[in-house]
Amino acid sequence: MEKPESGGKSAMSATGWALLGLLSYEAEVSGYDIRKWIHWSMRYYYVSPAFSQIYTELKKLEKLGLLTSRVEDTGPRTRRLYLITPEGLEAVTRWARDTPVEPPSLKHPAILRVTLGHLSDPAALKEMLQEHIAYVDQMQRDAAKDARWAGADPSWAYAKIALHWADRCYTSERELTLKLIKDLDETEANFPKIGQDAKIPWPDPKYWYEIEKKVEAEDIE
Structure with missing residues (x-):
């Protein structure tokens, strides 16, 4: 094992900490095992990284001395197994307990399309949102x-709590999307009508700043 690099842990990605957290059960597992576990437990509320990203992060963690690996030869094929080190367990425990939680970062492609709805039309947006509901329903069921x-296993108790949260989250997402579809009808009625060859109406920037001042004044009151 290479000598740990000083200061490297402070630059670790959230994915790296997630991988190290999965290894905190102190069982020797393969990259494939880790990928399956993440897909099962974390894809609903974080990410499900590709194998390439997982192996890249595992190499970084090993270089930092937070885990070790070995190649197991099972005959027709070999596989690399990963095991957390005492330093790795200490680091991820400290991260889980003491590190401030970053604000969640929401990337919602469907809402971005709605924001740019002036380039589309309500019928197309509603169709897109119905497809989004189908995806949400599948995620909620899963x-x-x-x-x-x-x-089935007491050792999964905390994962179970997180999965129940994901179930409720996707249920709420469905309700919000249905409300959004209804809102599109009102928006269609109020949006400035334009001719086929006319430019898309765009608020005057000066007007933005006027509204901004009114919002700031309201916050002071």
Whole structure:
């Protein structure tokens, strides 16, 4: 194992900490095992990184001395197994307990399309949102199913809580999207009508600043 690099842990990505957290169970597992676990437990509320990203992060963690790896030869094929080190367990425990939580970063492609709705039309937006609802419904069903199966082993108790949260989150997302579809009808009625060859209406920047001042004044009151 290489000598740990000083100061490297402060620059670790959230994905790196997630991988190290999965290894905190102190079982020797393969990259494939880690990928399956993440896809099962974290994809509903964080990310499901590709194998390439997982192996890149694992190499970084090993270089920092936070885990070790070895190659197991099982005959027809080999696999690399990863095991957390005492320093790695100490580091991820400290991160989980003491490090301030970053604000969540929401990237919602469907809402971005709605924001740019002046380039589309309500019918197309509604169709897109219906497709989004279908995706949300599938995620909600999967989260609920995985939460039920997480109850099979007491060691999954905290993962079960997170999966129940994901179930409720996607249920709320469905309700919000249905409300958004209704809002599109009102928006269609109020949006400035333009001719086929006319430019898209655009608020005067000066007007933006006037509104901004009114909002700031309201906050002071």
